[in-house]
Amino acid sequence: MTDSPQPPPAVVHAVLFDLDGVLTPTAEVHMRAWAALFTDYLGRRGLTPDYTDDDYFAYVDGKPRYDGVRSLLASRGVTLPEGDPTDPPTAETVCGLGNRKNAEFATLLATEGVAAYPGSVALLDDLETRGIAMAVVSSSANARDVLAAAGLGDRFGVVVDGLVAREHAIAGKPAPDTYAYGAAQLGVPSRASVVVEDAVSGVQAGAAGDFALVVGVDRGAGADVLRSHGADVVVTDLAELVGVLGVSIARPARGSTDDGTDDRSGGAA
Numbered sequence: 117m118t119d120s121p122q123p124p125p126a127v128v129h130a131v132l133f134d135l136d137g138v139l140t141p142t143a144e145v146h147m148r149a150w151a152a153l154f155t156d157y158l159g160r161r162g163l164t165p166d167y168t169d170d171d172y173f174a175y176v177d178g179k180p181r182y183d184g185v186r187s188l189l190a191s192r193g194v195t196l197p198e199g200d201p202t203d204p205p206t207a208e209t210v211c212g213l214g215n216r217k218n219a220e221f222a223t224l225l226a227t228e229g230v231a232a233y234p235g236s237v238a239l240l241d242d243l244e245t246r247g248i249a250m251a252v253v254s255s256s257a258n259a260r261d262v263l264a265a266a267g268l269g270d271r272f273g274v275v276v277d278g279l280v281a282r283e284h285a286i287a288g289k290p291a292p293d294t295y296a297y298g299a300a301q302l303g304v305p306s307r308a309s310v311v312v313e314d315a316v317s318g319v320q321a322g323a324a325g326d327f328a329l330v331v332g333v334d335r336g337a338g339a340d341v342l343r344s345h346g347a348d349v350v351v352t353d354l355a356e357l358v359g360v361l362g363v364s365i366a367r368p369a370r371g372s373t374d375d376g377t378d379d380r381s382g383g384a385a
C-alpha cells in the first residue's frame with residue numbers, strides 16, 4: 117500500500133482481452149513456431165547468440181508478426197528487405213520469414229488443437245451473465261482461427277485482430293490504438309474499459325491508453341516485469357477476476373501492491 121492519492125473509481129462496462137496467452141495457451145504455440153523459424157534461420161546464417169525463449173519475450177511476444185521478425189533480426193544486427201505479405205515462406209524478406217512462422221503455427225494448431233484456459237472461460241461466463249461487453253484485441257492474424265479451434269468463436273461480436281488492424285491502418289501493440297479501437301467498436305469509452313494482457317508489449321499498449329485498468333496475466337513474462345511496463349494488477353489465472361471486473365474498481369496507485377479490487381459499491385451496465 118502507498119499513501120498516494122487514489123484516482124476516483126472507474127465503472128467498467130467492457131473488458132478487452134488479448135487472445136494468445138490470455139484466453140488460450142497459444143502463446144506457447146506461437147513461441148514454438150518462432151523458435152523453429154529463428155533457430156533454423158540464425159543457425160544457417162551463423163548468427164549468434166542462438167535464439168532462446170528470452171528472445172521471444174523481449175522481441176516478439178504480442179507484436180504484429182512482421183514487427184516481431186524485424187525486431188528480432190535487429191537484435192542480431194540484421195536488416196532484411198521488407199518484401200510483401202504475399203511473399204512465399206521461402207523468401208528471405210521480413211514478410212517471407214513471418215509467413216514461414218505463420219505456416220509453422222498453422223501446422224501446430226491443426227495437429228495439436230487448442231483448449232481455452234478453464235479460468236478464462238469462467239471469467240467470460242461471469243462477465244456475460246452480468247452484461248459486460250467483451251472484445252478480443254489480438255495482434256495475430258490467426259485470432260479467428262484460434263477462437264474457433266478453442267470453441268470460443270461465438271463469444272465475441274468484436275474481434276480486432278491483425279487483419280482488422282492492417283485493413284484500417286491501426287498501429288499495433290505496444291501502441292494503444294487497437295485496444296482503443298476495440299472499445300470504440302463496443303461503443304464503450306476507453307475510460308470504462310479494462311485491458312487484459314500477458315505480453316510486455318500488450319501491457320505497454322494498455323498503459324499508453326486511457327483505460328480503467330490494465331490487468332497483466334503472468335504466463336511467463338514475470339509479474340514484476342508486467343508491473344514495471346504498466347500492469348496495474350497481475351494475476352496468474354483469470355478465475356481470480358470472477359466477480360471482480362465490471363463493478364466499481366479503484367485503480368491502484370503505481371507501485372502499489374494493492375490489487376485495487378475491494379470497492380464493489382459501484383454498478384455496471
Ligand SMILES: [Mg+2]
Nearest residue numbers: 134136137314
Ligand atoms: Mg498474448
